[in-house]
Amino acid sequence: MYLTRLIYASSVTGIFNESSLEDILKKARLHNAKQGITGMLCFSNNYFIQCLEGSRESVNETYNKILKDTRHSNIVIIDYSEICSREFSSWDMAYVPATKNMEPINLKFTTSTEFNPYNISGSAAFLMLLELRNNLISV
Numbered sequence: 001m002y003l004t005r006l007i008y009a010s011s012v013t014g015i016f017n018e019s020s021l022e023d024i025l026k027k028a029r030l031h032n033a034k035q036g037i038t039g040m041l042c043f044s045n046n047y048f049i050q051c052l053e054g055s056r057e058s059v060n061e062t063y064n065k066i067l068k069d070t071r072h073s074n075i076v077i078i079d080y081s082e083i084c085s086r087e088f089s090s091w092d093m094a095y096v097p098a099t100k101n102m103e104p105i106n107l108k109f110t111t112s113t114e115f116n117p118y119n120i121s122g123s124a125a126f127l128m129l130l131e132l133r134n135n136l137i138s139v
C-alpha cells in the first residue's frame with residue numbers, strides 16, 4: 001500500500017467555537033489512530049487547511065468522510081501525492097489555532113499577511129504546514 005499525502009482547504013460554515021473544534025479533534029484523532037492516518041489541521045480566518053498522511057485507501061476513506069461534514073464547505077484539494085515518508089508521524093492530528101504569529105508565515109508563502117488557503121499552491125501549502133509544524137515542536 002502506497003503512502004500518500006492529501007492537503008485540502010475549506011471554509012467554516014455557521015458558528016464555530018472551541019467546543020466544535022474539540023469535537024472534531026477528538027473524533028478525528030480516534031479514527032485516524034485506527035486508520036494509520038497522521039497529519040495537521042490549521043484553523044485561521046474562518047478557513048481550514050488540513051494535511052492527511054497515510055495509505056491511499058485510508059486517506060481516501062477519511063477525506064470522503066470529511067467531505068460529508070456540514071461544519072465546513074467549499075472543500076478543495078490543494079495537493080495530492082505519493083510520498084516516501086511522513087512529516088507528521090508524531091500526531092494523529094496536530095492542531096494549529098489562529099494566532100497573530102501566523103502573519104509572517106502567511107506573508108512568506110502567500111501574497112498577503114492574511115491567511116487564505118485557496119490562494120496558495122500545493123507545494124507552498126506543504127512548506128507552510130512544515131513551518132507551522134516546526135513552530136509547534138519548538139513551543
Ligand SMILES: Cc1cc2nc3c(=O)[nH]c(=O)nc-3n(C[C@H](O)[C@H](O)[C@H](O)COP(=O)(O)O)c2cc1C
Pocket residue numbers: 024027028029031032041048050062065066067068069071072093
Ligand atoms: C475541518 C475538519 C477536519 C476533520 N478532520 C478529520 C480527520 O482528520 N479524521 C476524521 O476521522 N475525521 C475528521 N473530521 C470529522 C469527520 O468529518 C467526521 O465528523 C468524523 O470522522 C465522525 O464521523 P462518523 O460519525 O461517521 O464516525 C473532520 C471534520 C472537519 C470539519
